[in-house]
Amino acid sequence: AQSVTQPDIHITVSEGASLELRCNYSYGATPYLFWYVQSPGQGLQLLLKYFSGDTLVQGIKGFEAEFKRSQSSFNLRKPSVHWSDAAEYFCAVGGAFGNEKLTFGTGTRLTIIP
């Protein structure tokens, strides 16, 4: 069965500081990996996705993520956070076909302090 673990429930970062959100996955085949962001009361916005190829993936809003097969990880990073980055972040894993269901992690809530 596929699963996603986001070990950090809540992270607080100073504005301008760097950020890394952790994600570990379990999947029996080649995974499709995603990071989504959710602002309060809002739906999900895709930040980036990894299917194959270059293991360092660039996304929107200055985010990037690195796929490490040996560690079953797909950590999200940003060099300098902005106050508007405060939100809930979800890592998700899906199958080789886009119409397969996604399994989400429990999310990491990001708080930005001035």
Place this chain on the structure above:
Amino acid sequence: GAVVSQHPSWVICKSGTSVKIECRSLDFQATTMFWYRQFPKQSLMLMATSNEGSKATYEQGVEKDKFLINHASLTLSTLTVTSAHPEDSSFYICSAIGQGADEQYFGPGTRLTVT
């Protein structure tokens, strides 16, 4: 980019009544739609997968007679919560994907409050 809408965005209903939530793909044909449920400060849990013209496939533990899903066209899927109870109060999110596509597009969600 692909847009998915949900209606209503927020609904309050009385216990025992039924409520219907619509999910529409506005600029593409969605061969598959997914319905998720999200409890406060928790992750999204998949409820069911629906393919156009077919019966929905429900995840284990989801009551199919309580959460009726219809995907009658390539742009519309509906979730009807029947005989709603306060424990059904939640944030319901749909997503849609087109034929051959590799990315689900999410709607903005519907907050259901059952009193």
